Amino acid sequence: MHDETKTEASTAILPLPEICITAPRVRRKMQEAAKQAAGELWTASDFVFSTRYGTPIEPRNLNRSFADQSVRAGIRRIRPHDTRHTCTSLLAALDVHPRVAMQIFGHRKIAVPMEIHTHVPSEATRKALRRLGKHVGQQDRK
Known part of the structure; x- marks a missing residue:
């Protein structure tokens, strides 16, 4: 097992959503085939x-492979680290409490997931402004 992590929180065990379980299962099957092909070199x-x-994938090779997969999937090219921004933004859009997001990402300060990683979607922004407008409108009538 690889045991060098950035922080103690990096070793936390988190449950995977069902949609995320498919890829490791498929990969395990592919790995078995690679093991057979590699023979003694495995x-x-x-x-x-x-x-x-x-052997472990070198970080630069992972970045290149990730970029290639993005192109093949027809999506804009992003870095693996950018997926953290996507996830925190989705959690925010789903009204997940910031402290929960902080725990998921192993941050010590709530400001990190909320200010650095989170990009509130424009629909959420429009909804918030509509709610604000309604509230202010009600205050004007009183």
Whole structure:
């Protein structure tokens, strides 16, 4: 097992949403095929995502592969780290409490997920402004 993490919170075990479980299962099957093909060159590890020889993927290679997959999927090119911004923005749009988002991402300060990673979607912004307008309108009538 790879045990070098940035912080102690980085080793937290979090439940995966059902939609996220498919990829590791598919990858495990692909890895079994790669293990057979590699034969004696295979390096046993606990990594779900590894090279074709079972070794850890180098960060630069992961970034390149991620970019290639983005292009193939027909979506704009982003870095793996950018997926954190996407996730925090989705959590905010779903009205997940900021403290819960902070815990999910292992931040010590609530400001990090809320100010740095979160981008409130324009629909949420419009909804908030409509609510504000209604509230202010009600105050004018009193």
